[in-house]
Amino acid sequence: MNSSRRGFLRGLGAGAVGIASGAAVTAALERPGHAASAPSPVFHGLHQAGVVTPAQPHATHVALDVLATDRAGLEDLFRTITERARFLTAGGVPPEIGIAGPPADSGVLGPLVPADNLTVTLGVGASLFDGRFGLAAHRPPALTAMPAFPDDHLDPARTHGDLMLQLCADNRDTVVHALRDIARHTRGGMQIRWRADGFIAPPRPSGTPRNLLGFKDGTSNLHVDDRAEMDRFVWLPASSWEAGGTYMVVRVIRMLVEFWDRVGIVEQERMFGRRRDSGAPLDGDHETDVPKFAEDPVGEAIPLTSHIRRANPRTPASEPSRILRRPYNYDSGVDEVGDLDMGLVFVCFQQDPDKQFAEIQRRLAGEPLVDYIQPVGGGYFLVLRGVRDATDYFGSGLLSLT
Amino acid sequence: MTKPHAALLTVAALTLAGLTACGHHSDPAAVEVSRGSCGVGWKSPHGGDQTVQVHNVGPVTMEVELVDPATHGVYAEIESLAPGTTRPFHLVFARGSYAFTCLPEDSDAETGPVVTVKDGPATGAAPIVPVSEVDLGPAVTAYRANVSAGLATLAADVTALRTALSSGDRARAQRAWLVAQMAYSRLGAAYDTFGDSADAIDGLPGSGSFAGLRRIERGLWHGESLPLLSAVAKALASDVASLRTDFARARTDPNDLPLRAHEILENTLQFELTGAADQGAGDGLAIMSANLDGTRMVLDALAPELRPRYTRWPVVNDEVTALRKLVAAQHRGDRWTPVGALSRADHERLDGALGQLLEDLAPIAAIGEVRRTQ
Numbered sequence: 001m002n003s004s005r006r007g008f009l010r011g012l013g014a015g016a017v018g019i020a021s022g023a024a025v026t027a028a029l030e031r032p033g034h035a036a037s038a039p040s041p042v043f044h045g046l047h048q049a050g051v052v053t054p055a056q057p058h059a060t061h062v063a064l065d066v067l068a069t070d071r072a073g074l075e076d077l078f079r080t081i082t083e084r085a086r087f088l089t090a091g092g093v094p095p096e097i098g099i100a101g102p103p104a105d106s107g108v109l110g111p112l113v114p115a116d117n118l119t120v121t122l123g124v125g126a127s128l129f130d131g132r133f134g135l136a137a138h139r140p141p142a143l144t145a146m147p148a149f150p151d152d153h154l155d156p157a158r159t160h161g162d163l164m165l166q167l168c169a170d171n172r173d174t175v176v177h178a179l180r181d182i183a184r185h186t187r188g189g190m191q192i193r194w195r196a197d198g199f200i201a202p203p204r205p206s207g208t209p210r211n212l213l214g215f216k217d218g219t220s221n222l223h224v225d226d227r228a229e230m231d232r233f234v235w236l237p238a239s240s241w242e243a244g245g246t247y248m249v250v251r252v253i254r255m256l257v258e259f260w261d262r263v264g265i266v267e268q269e270r271m272f273g274r275r276r277d278s279g280a281p282l283d284g285d286h287e288t289d290v291p292k293f294a295e296d297p298v299g300e301a302i303p304l305t306s307h308i309r310r311a312n313p314r315t316p317a318s319e320p321s322r323i324l325r326r327p328y329n330y331d332s333g334v335d336e337v338g339d340l341d342m343g344l345v346f347v348c349f350q351q352d353p354d355k356q357f358a359e360i361q362r363r364l365a366g367e368p369l370v371d372y373i374q375p376v377g378g379g380y381f382l383v384l385r386g387v388r389d390a391t392d393y394f395g396s397g398l399l400s401l402t
Numbered sequence: 403m404t405k406p407h408a409a410l411l412t413v414a415a416l417t418l419a420g421l422t423a424c425g426h427h428s429d430p431a432a433v434e435v436s437r438g439s440c441g442v443g444w445k446s447p448h449g450g451d452q453t454v455q456v457h458n459v460g461p462v463t464m465e466v467e468l469v470d471p472a473t474h475g476v477y478a479e480i481e482s483l484a485p486g487t488t489r490p491f492h493l494v495f496a497r498g499s500y501a502f503t504c505l506p507e508d509s510d511a512e513t514g515p516v517v518t519v520k521d522g523p524a525t526g527a528a529p530i531v532p533v534s535e536v537d538l539g540p541a542v543t544a545y546r547a548n549v550s551a552g553l554a555t556l557a558a559d560v561t562a563l564r565t566a567l568s569s570g571d572r573a574r575a576q577r578a579w580l581v582a583q584m585a586y587s588r589l590g591a592a593y594d595t596f597g598d599s600a601d602a603i604d605g606l607p608g609s610g611s612f613a614g615l616r617r618i619e620r621g622l623w624h625g626e627s628l629p630l631l632s633a634v635a636k637a638l639a640s641d642v643a644s645l646r647t648d649f650a651r652a653r654t655d656p657n658d659l660p661l662r663a664h665e666i667l668e669n670t671l672q673f674e675l676t677g678a679a680d681q682g683a684g685d686g687l688a689i690m691s692a693n694l695d696g697t698r699m700v701l702d703a704l705a706p707e708l709r710p711r712y713t714r715w716p717v718v719n720d721e722v723t724a725l726r727k728l729v730a731a732q733h734r735g736d737r738w739t740p741v742g743a744l745s746r747a748d749h750e751r752l753d754g755a756l757g758q759l760l761e762d763l764a765p766i767a768a769i770g771e772v773r774r775t776q
Contacts, residue, residue, distance in 0.1 A: 093492070099476050099479055100530055187760075187761050191753055
């Protein structure tokens with residue numbers, strides 16, 4: 001074994017991992033007290049899980065910088081992440097290594113690691129295509145560093161990254177366990193740059209979950225079960241090495257909730273363009289009613305500057321910029337003046353971040369809501385195509401490029 | 403693209419009994435151990451990923467090991483199996499011979515009947531020959547000689563620091579402080595190595611009365627008067643002298659050495675690379691470099707016993723060397739880059755390299771732990 005190449009691979013137990021894994025085994029235990037409902041997402045396939053997978057309640061988005069210094073080191077890193085993801089998403093019994101070292105697993109999930117609907121989704125940032133790994137010539141034109149938009153307050157410490165690891169599961173401890181496991185096995189290969197933990201609220205009382213401004217968020221999303229829609233807006237088409245992948249935009253958006261809570265309800269609703277209680281557009285009665293912008297050209301019912309109208313004006317010109325949103329709320333401590341640091345980890349998937357996400361941002365520039373929200377971090381990432389089978393690994397397509 | 407539902411039902415009933423699942427089997431009957439009868443009832447063992455339950459039917463607590471009867475290498479152990487309790491051994495059994503060794507409190511070790519696994523994989527869990535107190539004797543001797551010499555160096559460096567403080571030249575005193583601080587940090591005084599002396603010599607604010615090297619650092623970099631710091635240095639010299647006397651008299655627990663292999667650098671990661679211990683000098687990387695020397699000293703002492711037992715020993719050596727190089731790159735002229743001034747990329751490289759090294763040092767504590775062999 002070449003020690004420098006495999007330097008960040010934990011030697012102990014690595015070979016034995018997965019012996020007892022098997023999704024069926026653990027699926028039976030993964031939801032105590034619940035009948036096994038939806039089966040866990042499969043790991044192998046053309047597309048990575050965690051994109052069209054119905055959003056699990058808990059997530060973490062972790063941006064990482066690669067420490068490997070050459071192509072071989074990068075391949076080792078990708079292979080290790082793949083091995084861990086394969087085990088963690090299937091679940092199973094971690095190997096016992098006897099007196100050869102500390103326990104191979106953190107034990108956070110008990111002796112039998114449940115799959116718990118975990119998805120591990122890996123993206124690469126534009127910075128991976130600098131000179132380090134001989135990939136400079138292969139950066140897809142659509143993969144750029146996330147630009148700073150006019151209303152952004154980006155903190156460099158929470159922006160960009162060589163890699164983006166999205167971990168989502170039904171329970172918080174499963175997300176934490178997966179992050180600790182992957183970080184432990186890749187120490188020396190990559191280092192966490194920033195992370196944002198998210199959760200999705202249950203429907204209150206029904207329909208789309210609410211964000212921390214109290215509004216239902218994501219009502220008019222793309223339909224993940226509409227294959228044609230996914231192929232049209234989300235998945236990258238065949239004909240390139242990225243085929244089967246998609247672009248992921250992550251935006252950590254702080255909400256100034258104290259300020260927001262001091263705003264009258266009418267003003268709040270006019271900023272969104274929806275009722276806070278029901279989620280109905282201001283010209284309708286129900287959450288699912290489609291706003292009739294064409295019948296309201298001056299914005300009498302739904303102001304022209306409202307968030308839903310700017311984001312999706314529902315015109316032929318705006319249609320191509322639609323995105324698949326998969327956002328999470330975040331709630332993480334307090335700032336210097338004792339105000340709460342909470343908001344949205346906005347996550348969306350699309351074929352082209354500039355033509356889709358950024359196009360929407362350009363329409364939103366200057367919307368009244370910007371006084372109450374502050375994008376503070378995030379990045380653009382290319383979600384690699386899925387891992388085909390037990391011999392494939394994340395990034396195999398990328399690393400086959402010469 | 404969905405997994406079969408049927409499988410859920412068939413397995414659900416099995417899983418409750420413990421670690422029982424597809425491809426992973428338990429013997430239904432526990433193997434019994436007691437004084438005079440070590441490993442009764444282990445019949446027709448199979449290879450592969452297995453769990454063997456061991457039940458202590460005797461009246462005394464005992465340590466139980468699963469061993470390779472040919473070499474007495476240990477596959478797995480239960481440190482103390484109390485009377486009436488059952489604990490699992492879970493590991494991958496390769497084809498080969500296995501036996502239980504029972505080490506009851508206050509009586510001799512005995513090894514039970516040998517069982518042979520005829521199916522299963524060619525390679526499984528690897529047995530490790532346990533390290534005894536006698537085995538670690540030369541390591542302890544070498545370590546103590548090094549620490550004694552290091553303490554003499556420290557005493558001389560503290561004397562030089564006192565001279566520098568008396569000279570009234572702050573810059574000279576700052577340089578002398580770093581020499582003494584590094585001499586101490588090179589001793590690898592993690593956790594309880596030096597007991598109360600450690601706090602007196604190297605304590606941080608908040609840990610009792612703040613005195614010693616870090617206190618002097620604080621004063622030197624915050625404009626405190628040198629005569630005042632001379633008084634602190636005088637007390638420091640006396641604390642170092644006491645430590646030398648105490649250390650010469652004290653016994654070193656052999657178990658400390660394998661633990662120090664990673665504990666010294668655990669402290670470095672927590673206190674130096676974070677900048678938490680810095681009292682103004684910004685010399686955390688200098689101290690890290692001294693801590694690496696201290697770790698190297700422990701590893702060199704352990705090498706004869708641990709190298710043959712730990713397959714990643716050469717990797718550890720390479721990683722120490724690589725990390726020293728990374729740290730040395732931040733030493734220009736007589737200046738060390740303060741950790742707060744490291745570029746993000748340099749900080750991440752140091753953090754990652756140290757984190758990886760710690761992962762690879764940690765097994766040394768487990769493998770090198772002193773075990774009863776008689």
